[in-house]
Amino acid sequence: MIMAININHQKHLSARKASQLRRQKRGRKKIFGYPERPRLVVTKSARHMVAQVIDDVAGATLASASTMEADLRALSADKTAKAEKVGELVAQRAKDAGVEQVVFDRAGHQYHGRVAAVADGARKAGLGL
Structure with a gap:
């Protein structure tokens, strides 16, 4: 199941x-999350990071973490440090759900800065990328 993004009909989008x-x-043509190895997708905004572990076959989110959660909002750290904590937290929740290995989906973002910090945090917590 490939995600349908039709950019031709979305003229209101910025370049x-x-x-x-x-x-x-x-990237989504090549990346697909199976039950034995789901997809870890990272969504980034100017202020927040969201990480989700998704099984594309079932269409279900197995684990998620975000900087919008109360315990991460309370941290007095920079955005990159908070992104690493998001990676650690999503890895812990994924392991609790029985997931050991994931496929990393950077969702069109450059593997750099906060996106790389989420991946590093997930690896540090023991999730195989």
Whole structure:
């Protein structure tokens, strides 16, 4: 099941967002989350990070973590440190759900900065990427 992103009919998007969606669509042709190895997708905004472990066959989210949660909002750290904590937290929740290995989906974002910090935090907590 490939995610349907039709960027041609979304004329209200900025050029930057349209480019990001095009990169995301290109990556999703190759990345698919199976029950034995689900997809760890990272969503990034200017202020927050969200990480979800998704089984694409069942269409279900197995675990998630976000900087919008109360315990992570209370941290007095920079955004990159909070992103690493999100990676650790989603890895712990995924392991509690019985997931040991995941496929990393950067969703069209560059593997750099906060996106890389989420992956590093997940690896540090013992999740195989």
